[in-house]
Amino acid sequence: MSQPDTKFGEYGGQYVPEALMPAIEELTDAYRRYVLNNEAGFMDEFSERIEDFGGRPTPLQRAEQLSSRYGVDVYLKREDLLHGGAHKLNNALGQVLLAKYMGKERIIAETGAGQHGTATAMAAAHLDMPCEIYMGRRDINRQRPNVFRMRLNGAEVNPVDIGRGTLKEAISETMRDWATTVETTHYVIGSVVGPAPFPAMVRDFHAVISEEIRSQTAAKLGCLPGSVVACAGGGSNTMGAFAEFLGEDDVDLYAVEAGGSSLTVDEEAGVAPHSASLSTGEEGVLHGARTKLLQDRHGQIMESHSVSSGLDYSGVGPQLSHLVDEERVTPVDVGDDDALEAFHRLSQDEGIIPALETAHAFGFLETTLGPDGDGSVEFEEPVVVNVSGRGDKDLEAAIEETEARELENAPDMEVFE
Amino acid sequence: MSQPDTKFGEYGGQYVPEALMPAIEELTDAYRRYVLNNEAGFMDEFSERIEDFGGRPTPLQRAEQLSSRYGVDVYLKREDLLHGGAHKLNNALGQVLLAKYMGKERIIAETGAGQHGTATAMAAAHLDMPCEIYMGRRDINRQRPNVFRMRLNGAEVNPVDIGRGTLKEAISETMRDWATTVETTHYVIGSVVGPAPFPAMVRDFHAVISEEIRSQTAAKLGCLPGSVVACAGGGSNTMGAFAEFLGEDDVDLYAVEAGGSSLTVDEEAGVAPHSASLSTGEEGVLHGARTKLLQDRHGQIMESHSVSSGLDYSGVGPQLSHLVDEERVTPVDVGDDDALEAFHRLSQDEGIIPALETAHAFGFLETTLGPDGDGSVEFEEPVVVNVSGRGDKDLEAAIEETEARELENAPDMEVFE
Amino acid sequence: MPYLAAGDPDFESSLEYVEALAAGGADVIELGLPFSEPIAEGPTIQQAVVRSLEGGMTPERFFEFVAALDVDVPLVCMTYYNLIYQYGDEPVRSFVERAAEVGIEGVVVPDLPAEEADLLREACDEFGLDLIFIVAPTTAGDRLDRIMERVSGYVYVQARLGVTGARESLSDHTEETLARLEEYDVPKAVGFGISTGEHAASVVEAGADGVIVGSALIEIIAEGHETDDSTAAVAERIESLARELKAGAIEGGQRRPRPERT
């Protein structure tokens, strides 16, 4: 029998209130049986549902304009085409189905960009489970369409007013709900974060991304990818895109974090104007796991910042922290401005409006290989970029943030008025 | 060599200004060579692009909750998962690619719901063609997210202020542009309407829908569908879902039109409070084709109405008119209220937020088979419903329209305020 | 050859405007029967169509309008195919019959290419009406032959691509198209964009037998309508532009290089 990973080097673990521990043990057991060992055909049912309901496999598409712009072969893994509009459904559907196998009666989840909440609400509707989503007030305002979508799918959306009202606060609040309702409720965590077994389990549900990439590059090109590039908030699309290649040393792995407006921090205010926990964070314990964090010198967690709600998080998955320490994964960062430019570039040049999160991954190509790129990276080809989600949820935010800046490639917004 | 269909019984033809006729002859020739006879591998390139860029094949998913609600086996053809969020890309990508093969330098298109405009803008960005979209002012206000998306993809959006500012006016205005720029410009018409060869050509680009349905029901169930249900505005998703089965008499075909608020008309005001041209329209000539139309006794075209912009059109594809006369296709209609209820039902029960257009197809199941259904139809099983698009573009409109009504299954909208 | 939309902005005024055209020297008058989807018209005529329809214009009213006209100039009806098709009991034939009855001498149908015109051709022949076709700058070769075989009365030469509407300058296409048409022995009337006597002169100079002017005249009506001018005042302005155009056309004819007779 396969056994769950609970630690990744020094990272990971289970730092949660005692009230949750029995549930976490139960979940660990269910994860081992159903996910790792396909008991009762769980993984077969998951695969079938993620294909039929979710729309897998997603294509691997050559990016013609970007390839010629950068002079390297760029391929797009089109997770934006998954039902709901982001990779998030892989995990949400997997966990809601698991909750069903475990006999749970209620689903709760946190959400940042709203994509995980949307995916969870969709999966819960699909599998006929009641569902409540916690979302920071600030994120609610940044991602209204996703709030509508969750409600339409029959989920309750609970605004979280604590702190800055972003993902960090939403996770804390969902944990509080879970501590109260743990006997009947499963907490569908939205990224490769939280106490074991979540980081490993969420990764495994998303690993289908890299499994498909592997067979698609093999079929189309007869090779492995040379580089895989994915944005990283908590790091679930990242780990999903990397999982199959961790043992393939020839495949370079780049995790692109949100550089926000700057990498310097304001300790006094407890605010980091970025979300680059892998590049700049320090080891600590947050939301149930030991990992790299944005924290002040006392260990208080700092508020992060990114133009994209989904990357706006002070922590990161423990396995990614470990892979960075091991130098298997290269962490890089892309700031708000470059991400917005990349958002417009992909929309205009490739006809794909990416999520603002995803735009960071493309910003990395531009800041290294673009006309004004710093040439700091030699990409092994083909370069596969994970298009973790589409930008429909970001239209208002992208327009507003674009208007607040002088971007080279901003479209004329006049007709929008 | 295969030859284009230009007439369908008495319907179809080419009723356009002389200035356009040479372009239409040129297009007919290109359609025959590239599409029908795969010259220069055109159709191979189209297939590859619609897979890699578009995300084909789309799944055929069993609708578990609906199947048990209605006691018949219901399957969903998931065109909502196509890039852009609707079936529209099949045609838009096909035509933009064809324009490229024809050496055209500029793309124009009309749009109603904005889905065709979005699809065209995406295809044009993907294939690096400049693009302008005409859209009625009223539709611009009903479907703002799609306006944003077109602009982000680099398309110009030209508001049309004539008449009621919906699809009919947008088509007329695009024809005017085309009449001015016909030498360099291709008009990507958005449905199986307009002068020949458009109705046949648009159908052929969408026929992939029914080709996939055929092979999917064969593989999953070992049979053909018993019934295929699709909403019909112009009728492109409809013809796409039906095309493969036209010669299979055992497959029942239902075209669901928008019943709007009522099937009665106000001749005085020149307004039909519905868009049911197949069920209630009379033969006439509009936008280049002879077909069934909503018109007053003098032959003036009536303004149509539907809660869904994409069905809000006074005409319908000529081939559908012919198929209805031949009794091969059964036209039915579903009103605004039932469509909205179906919108909420699919969102809540299946975790799929459909386009308001698509919701009409589901409303038909409810009004016949639901708890208060009239039992008027004996469905042959399996029933395949074409999920022509997703509802992200409709969030605001659906909420507003829902609030204006007393619907049984409307979700609580409170958190949206 | 002026064009007005019948009934713009109302039945009575419109009668006076048409009569003013006749008084201004028009050789033929094109009378528009407004259709709700005028796909070949630019904004000026679209607005005229809206005004006329809002004023209650219908095909039957149109025929009454023609019957009520007191002019001695040939009248041509310009309308879209659906109205012709829907009228009366016999598609197309009823319309043409009624048109002949009220004294219309020809029809132009902007959305009816020669290919789809057999029914209308037949009816026109039966009742002795001219069927006028439009030749566009894009029309050439076989198409042109096909059209010219079918045309009667005159051919409407579309001066430029696009839709109707008054323009500041003339199109380069005009001369080209006229040259292409030289070999055909049918009167050529050039329209689309002509708005001044000087335009008319150059077009006739280039070989046209007549000019068709619509939007420029309709702009006068639209302005008058907006500023609530008296019908008589507007009619006077219309007559004066008609006169200018006529004079221009005559002047253009004189400017024309004489055919060299050796």
Next chain:
Amino acid sequence: MPYLAAGDPDFESSLEYVEALAAGGADVIELGLPFSEPIAEGPTIQQAVVRSLEGGMTPERFFEFVAALDVDVPLVCMTYYNLIYQYGDEPVRSFVERAAEVGIEGVVVPDLPAEEADLLREACDEFGLDLIFIVAPTTAGDRLDRIMERVSGYVYVQARLGVTGARESLSDHTEETLARLEEYDVPKAVGFGISTGEHAASVVEAGADGVIVGSALIEIIAEGHETDDSTAAVAERIESLARELKAGAIEGGQRRPRPERT
């Protein structure tokens, strides 16, 4: 056993409030060192945390706070693991060393289950601090054994699922959990939701050796803070609730059925 967040709403007042607790008869005082992500706390304590952090509380200030306290009651520090882990040069050990130095006698860490507690256990042993674990209504079987093996000082019995916060009524879970713990020879303090003397009495009657009251006390501070009451007035109210709770606990002990000695 009352709980307050150190430094709520400011350093000086908070000192007085803690001293008021002692004056009110507290047997042990739990002092919270606020962490920015208090995942086990309900709204009342979350607000206290915010007030204290905004007042400039840090781990070092916390130790100064404890050092400055003039009370004769054992003090237990309640905080989250990240603060213990980050303090000083040696993760965990530095913190415990310093805590011992200022006279803290035990620590409770709500996000540290027994499984992850080895390092802290070691450090506590080294410096003679009690390591107090929480037992939840969901804790049973092997888990319970494992925890009870590691606990020292007392065990914190969580009266109900969920987060901290004053409640109107007591939880049914309390008796069950106390019953499950009977066999273990460790003092049992019950917390989560206790707000009145009567609560305290019934919990002690049900077998608890003490009650832990946090939110009910903090509500007094919050109210005083909002209405700008004097520190002395607030301290008096705190002392009086502490007294009521103490009286309740004693009363509960007396109500307890005497162990039958035959």
